[in-house]
Amino acid sequence: MKIAVSIGDVNGIGLECFAKALSKLSNDRNEISFILFGPYRLIIDYLDGLDINFEEIENGIKLTGYNVEILNKGIDASIEFGQITAEAGKIAADSIADAVEYIKAGNADILLTLPINKKAISLSGFKFPGHTEMLGESFGADPLMILFSGSVRVALTTVHVPIKAIQKLLRPRLIESKYAALERSLRLDFGITKPRIAILGLNPHAGEQGNIGTEEISYINDTIDKLNIRIDTATAEGPFPADGF
Incomplete structure (x- = not known):
């Protein structure tokens, strides 16, 4: 099973929650793989600040035994924890769009969205009030949360x-x-x-x-x-x- 992961707001706790959640999964590590959409160096810098063991591998990282491929996309930006910035909003918006296209192309089975900051993502020009409406339009369906x-x-x-x-x-x-x-x-x-x-x-x-x-x-x-x-x-x-x- 392949799970596409949008990065969420890089100034928040989304990536931390993702990393810690993987350590709680009981699935066979060979059954699930993850594809994380976002700037590679920013993701590494973020994880370096956590008390979590990971190693860089070809095209991604190995995190608590799971292979996480990183599709290096998005603008370069520095992490400013707790701050609302248009740059973080732009990274979040681009990551969602890229993950959706990846899913629509049949390259992954599931979309996992890490939490966004509504103000930050609106500053980037994101035209939707949230994930729900964006996914509904992207897939041509009436969304249900x-x-x-x-x-x-x-x-x-x-x-x-x-x-x-x-x-x-x-x-x-x-x-x-x-x-x-x-x-x-x-x-x-x-x-x-x-x-x-x-x-x-x-x-x-x-x-x-x-x-x-x-x-x-x-x-x-x-x-x-x-x-x-x-x-x-x-x-x-x-x-x-x-x-x-």
């Missing part, structure tokens, strides 16, 4: 929008689209047969039957009923209070 840990999986209906805009965006069509994408992912990516999906409300206490907002009784309840009729490979339940779920 899923956060998961253990048996908990949470999908977001709206992403990177101001609170005041959510009420207008949260319409039945959007709920249906995100639900269908989540249902498909739970079955195909997570291997869950007939998943049960809890849909959370917009208002505190899911509106308390209209006492604290009417969106739930106006259209979210009906949308859930329609989803259960239209998609029989999952069960939709709710709306549940987001503030107490």
Whole structure:
């Protein structure tokens, strides 16, 4: 398995988290290889400052037993930990773009994105509010952000929008689209047969039957009923209070 890795913000902890995470993996070192996109010398300088053993090898490094190929791309810059700079944002943006093209060309199986700084990357001219929207446009798909840990999986209906805009965006069509994408992912990516999906409300206490907002009784309840009729490979339940779920 080949994993393409975008470098994230080089003034932050992304590369450190990546290096330390590799030491926690239990996979056979021969089963997985990594391709890291970014300026070679900057990556070496960063790792030199960590209490982590690595060695330089041809075209990359060996890090905690894993081969990490470095595709030497991006502008030269110095590391300024904790600082927000356009240079760091440019490196992050270029790395994401290069990793995406590498994936689209069929050269890797998975994309791993190290954390960016939204302000820094915007200073570089990056036109998207985050990875999610950029990946959606790059692959011609409606993106769905899923956060998961253990048996908990949470999908977001709206992403990177101001609170005041959510009420207008949260319409039945959007709920249906995100639900269908989540249902498909739970079955195909997570291997869950007939998943049960809890849909959370917009208002505190899911509106308390209209006492604290009417969106739930106006259209979210009906949308859930329609989803259960239209998609029989999952069960939709709710709306549940987001503030107490």
